[in-house]
Amino acid sequence: MSAATFESEFQTLRRRHRAFQTGATLVLLALILLTGWISEASPKALAEGLPRVGEYLAKLVPDLRASVLFDGPKTEGSFAFWMYRADSWLWLLFETSQIAALATFTGACIAFLLCFPAAANLAPNRAVYTLTRRGLELFRTVPDIVYALMLVWAFGVGPLAGIVAITLHTVGALGKLFAEAVENVSMGPWQAMQSTGANWAQCVRYAIVPQVLPNFLSYTLLRFEMNVRGATVIGFVGAGGIGQELYQVISFSYYQEISAIVALIILGVMAIDLSSEWLRHRVIGKAA
């Protein structure tokens, strides 16, 4: 190949590359302008909005003064003054975690029952498999807060609506993960059990469950972490937990209370994440 053909081919390639890049950039720019226009994020709105966000966030900074930091709850500027209702907030946080725990437990139990027919290698026939898989998908795609909005009508205001809402979403999310774990098992034990004349349920119990149980537990703990986050806001629509309190203090612009509750939520979520991570490592061993 002469230098001239090389040069011309190189130029064609480069032109094509350049054309693609310009095209992609133009498309991206057009999308940015379009989405900016739809979401009302004009430069003017941003210029007006951002300073207000700054002001708002600045007001949230707790009023803590070093000189009186460790004084009692009566002194303005002390830590205790900032957290003056810590006892009731901590209780609400505990309630939130229990809502998440109960919903995760119930959801995991239902998902456990549904995941075997939803696994391609165990489903008795194609129809059962498709039906459970699509069903799980439906449960999964509706966010828990939408369930909560509707269930508050059916179950009344309170934690029960929130628990059922999170449970429904958890069934869909965990059911899919469980089914995928079941599809990855080794089928040797299954065949061994079948050759002894065991029925379907017995085969599942003794050939599949021991193989997938650590995975199931680990997924459930991960889901629990996510559900705790979800449970902190489920109260926004009246479904129990600390969200209800947070909704009120944000609506009334009680800035110090907002930052106090959010700080407690951050600490609570972190504590739960850390302990759940520790448990997960214990369940599946250090390798995972």
Added chain:
Amino acid sequence: MMSDIAATRRMLPAAFPSATQRTLRTAAWALPLLLWLLALCMWFEITPARIVNGISGVAVILRQMFPPNPGEQWHDILIGLSQSVAMAFLGTLIAAIIAVPLGLLGARNIVVNTLAHFSLRRVYDGFRGIDQLIWALAFVRAVGLGPLAGLLAIIAADVFILAKMFAEAAENTDRAQQDAMTATGANRLLAIRYGVLPQVAPVFLAQVLYSFESNTRSAAILGVVGAGGIGLQIAERIKVRYWDEVAFIILLILLTVMVIDRISAVLRKRFLA
């Protein structure tokens, strides 16, 4: 045969527990679990009657959902849906741009000071604990009702997730390319630009695409607190119990999420083959 079993039983007594041992072992975890469930049921006032009532309420809702119906204000629904998708797109993009420098600052191999990168990472972890809806509610108070508040909420919630992911991706890069850049006389910044960024770009792009998918889902509910998008339409129709229109909107959201997932899968294949 019998003697084999007897021999094994002697060697591995733990594998052949007696019936009482087995019951005790089950009771050790089943009893506390039962007590915990009972205590929660009493605390949250979960009674069979309430559950039956609730389920019959759900049955009423489900019956009224069919057939799904776009209703009179169907154009509001479409506007809300486009707002949600726009918020998710722009929000993810802006969050990704902000997360690049934040992620690099949180990476152990780029900011060598252990205290600095460790505390920065804990800050990201902490803010990740704040749900998007909390940000949305706060931004609605700050900039007023509408999609701008939702956009800001998506950015605020996503920046910390992406920054953490990006920091982890940067830590997993091959050190040699950075060293090679330094050996040619490049300064710190150039070494990062040509020694680290090309290695993390695919990982980061995959993460951003995933974020976009997940943000489309969450942008659909931000309207519940007034931050624009389809969520507002859903919340309004639930308030007045137009269940057939609610069902229509839910189906529309499912469809949109599916389309976005498909687009994102195509992009992933195109750029991350």
